[in-house]
Amino acid sequence: FRHHRRGTGPDRAFDFDLFVIGGGAGGVRCARVAAGHGARVGVAEERFWGGTCVNIGCVPKKLLVMAAEYGAALDDARGFGWAVQRGAHDWAALIAAKDREIARLNGIYRRMLEGAGVAIFDARATFRDAHTLQVGERRITAERIVIATGGQPTRPTYPGAELAVVSDDIFHLPALPHRVVLHGSGYIAVEFAGILAGLGAEVDLVYRQPLPLRGFDADLRAALAEALTADGVRLHPERNITAIAASGDAPGAVRRVTLTDGTVLEADLVFAATGRHPNVAGLGLEAVGVQTNAKGAIVTGEGAETSVPGLYAIGDVTDRLNLTPVALAEGHSLAESLFGAGPRAWDLDRVATAVFSSPPIATVGLTEEQAAARGPADIYVSRFRPMRHALTGRERRTLMKLVVDQKTQRVLGAHMLGEDAPEIIQGLSVAINCGATKADFDRTVGIHPTSAEEFVTMRTRTRSVGGGQG
Numbered sequence: 001f002r003h004h005r006r007g008t009g010p011d012r013a014f015d016f017d018l019f020v021i022g023g024g025a026g027g028v029r030c031a032r033v034a035a036g037h038g039a040r041v042g043v044a045e046e047r048f049w050g051g052t053c054v055n056i057g058c059v060p061k062k063l064l065v066m067a068a069e070y071g072a073a074l075d076d077a078r079g080f081g082w083a084v085q086r087g088a089h090d091w092a093a094l095i096a097a098k099d100r101e102i103a104r105l106n107g108i109y110r111r112m113l114e115g116a117g118v119a120i121f122d123a124r125a126t127f128r129d130a131h132t133l134q135v136g137e138r139r140i141t142a143e144r145i146v147i148a149t150g151g152q153p154t155r156p157t158y159p160g161a162e163l164a165v166v167s168d169d170i171f172h173l174p175a176l177p178h179r180v181v182l183h184g185s186g187y188i189a190v191e192f193a194g195i196l197a198g199l200g201a202e203v204d205l206v207y208r209q210p211l212p213l214r215g216f217d218a219d220l221r222a223a224l225a226e227a228l229t230a231d232g233v234r235l236h237p238e239r240n241i242t243a244i245a246a247s248g249d250a251p252g253a254v255r256r257v258t259l260t261d262g263t264v265l266e267a268d269l270v271f272a273a274t275g276r277h278p279n280v281a282g283l284g285l286e287a288v289g290v291q292t293n294a295k296g297a298i299v300t301g302e303g304a305e306t307s308v309p310g311l312y313a314i315g316d317v318t319d320r321l322n323l324t325p326v327a328l329a330e331g332h333s334l335a336e337s338l339f340g341a342g343p344r345a346w347d348l349d350r351v352a353t354a355v356f357s358s359p360p361i362a363t364v365g366l367t368e369e370q371a372a373a374r375g376p377a378d379i380y381v382s383r384f385r386p387m388r389h390a391l392t393g394r395e396r397r398t399l400m401k402l403v404v405d406q407k408t409q410r411v412l413g414a415h416m417l418g419e420d421a422p423e424i425i426q427g428l429s430v431a432i433n434c435g436a437t438k439a440d441f442d443r444t445v446g447i448h449p450t451s452a453e454e455f456v457t458m459r460t461r462t463r464s465v466g467g468g469q470g
């Protein structure tokens with residue numbers, strides 16, 4: 001590493017001022033910002049630059065969501081006078097186009113790091129001691145080390161579970177499966193239900209809760225279950241998978257999936273989307289005594305520092321809010337606090353999030369249930385058929401909801417299921433992070449005709465909850 005020779009000053013006793021393990025969103029941001037402040041920085045990545053989000057997560061997923069939306073748009077266009085037929089979908093062409101885009105983004109990530117003067121190592125890093133790493137064939141020392149190794153899908157353990165694929169595999173299937181059993185009802189299961197059904201597969205969604213997306217607002221969850229059903233996804237709530245068997249050894253053999261109620265579903269593909277876990281195996285954390293919790297997540301305190309001084313952890317490996325923008329914020333804040341102007345402030349309670357289901361969901365702040373547990377809240381709910389579907393005839397409803405603190409009239413949460421929900425809630429999340437009240441929403445003049453204007457025209461309270469008024 002040409003630019004990083006050991007110097008003579010006391011801080012030059014190490015090869016690097018900062019070494020980052022993991023070239024995903026959080027690690028790359030942290031490395032770039034630190035290098036921008038003049039620190040001598042290295043990053044090791046053994047698999048792919050950009051991490052889960054760019055390669056086998058958010059980015060390719062969103063491209064697949066768009067592909068599915070084009071199918072529905074072709075059908076819908078007929079309602080507007082277009083004489084179009086859907087035709088066949090070419091899965092291989094979609095995957096090849098997606099792969100070209102991902103390769104382009106990988107290159108950008110790499111060049112960004114090189115441009116910032118960061119030393120790049122295409123290798124696995126493991127701890128030797130708190131300041132020494134084995135990086136591929138080399139021993140490297142660093143004054144501070146950041147663990148940004150992310151997470152990976154958790155593979156189920158019931159009999160025949162090895163016959164199921166996980167999200168890592170789904171982006172490179174040779175062909176679109178005809179029948180899919182999807183297991184789970186978190187972000188990934190719900191998003192892929194929309195993608196696979198939208199591209200023409202028959203989808204069975206098996207999940208153990210009464211409604212999908214545990215943790216989200218109950219009205220959104222109910223609206224999502226309706227939307228999935230309207231799109232032809234068969235829901236199997238309050239059930240689990242007990243076993244998978246294949247009807248022979250051929251790679252395309254039919255899978256027989258047994259559920260807890262005895263139902264047997266037949267499928268060409270079983271997709272387990274039952275959560276992710278921190279990527280800590282084989283890092284050598286035991287060698288340095290970094291504290292982890294029961295799930296293997298690295299425990300961090302103030303300023304992302306682990307139980308070992310000088311060692312930090314950011315992003316999914318800490319298993320708090322496993323979202324790319326959170327990892328970016330943590331990586332940026334850490335680099336600023338170590339080498340720049342000090343930590344950047346942001347509020348974990350008001351991080352907006354989106355589920356790219358069909359239609360999408362987006363949410364910021366408290367759910368009705370969370371607000372009611374804290375005190376009296378006013379709830380405003382609006383459900384309507386979006387203008388577009390007056391002509392398409394498609395059975396689609398949009399749901400919008402505001403959760404307002406009854407005493408202060410501050411808007412505590414905004415929730416939406418419907419077209420463009422992520423784009424709309426991103427804007428509203430600024431207002432909510434600023435502490436906007438319902439009166440602020442009311443005095444905002446809408447943009448007509450849009451769906452989003454409904455958020456500033458919800459005049460009549462739907463109900464009051466919490467504080468004994470529920």
Ligand code: NDP
Binds near residue numbers: 185
């Ligand atoms: P989630 O944690 O969101 O959901 C896991 C799902 O699997 C839940 O429905 C859960 O059920 C179920 N589950 C877990 N264990 C079992 C089990 N033993 N038997 C049956 N069901 C089980 O995980 P995902 O894999 O969907 O996604 C991982 C994370 O990645 C997300 O939490 C999110 O942080 C991030 N992500 C974000 C996206 C975005 O921002 N759009 C997109 C994709 C992922 P239950 O609810 O009952 O626990």
